[in-house]
Amino acid sequence: MSLDPAAVRAAFAAAVNMDAAELEEWLETPESLSVGQKKDGALESVGHAAGRRLVTLLRSDPGALDEDAYRLMRKAVGFIRRHRAQEPANMVTSRWRYALMNWGHDPLK
Incomplete structure (x- = not known):
């Protein structure tokens, strides 16, 4: 594996x-579905789709994770780090917070 x-x-x-249950519950909200970049006319944003995969990953046995899981984990970390650096004045109801939550990070926690 090329990843550590x-x-x-x-x-x-x-x-x-966020744990798997929190993330799963969040992904069902209209706010979660309202944010994110959609590729090629897709109905679901990239972040929302990643969030669904993260729920599965969070429920998985760490010993059973494959290279794709580690790539997703690294991608989530990168997204969270980049977006945390762009904190808006009102984070409570911002699209910024909603996008971060799709990736498993609630900045208000």
Whole structure:
């Protein structure tokens, strides 16, 4: 594997602060569905689709994770880090917060 699993797991654990149940519940809200970039006319945003995959990953046995899971974890960490650097004045009801939550990070926690 070209990724360092221990480093990716540690960064992911530090960045993702929602558990599987919280994330799954969030992904069902209209706010969750209202944000994010959609590719090629897709109905679901990239972040929302990633969030659904993260729910599965969060419920998985860490020993059963494959390289694709680690890539997704690294992608989530990168998204969260980039977006945390762009904090808006009102984060409570912002699209910024909603997008972060689709990736498993609630900045209000």
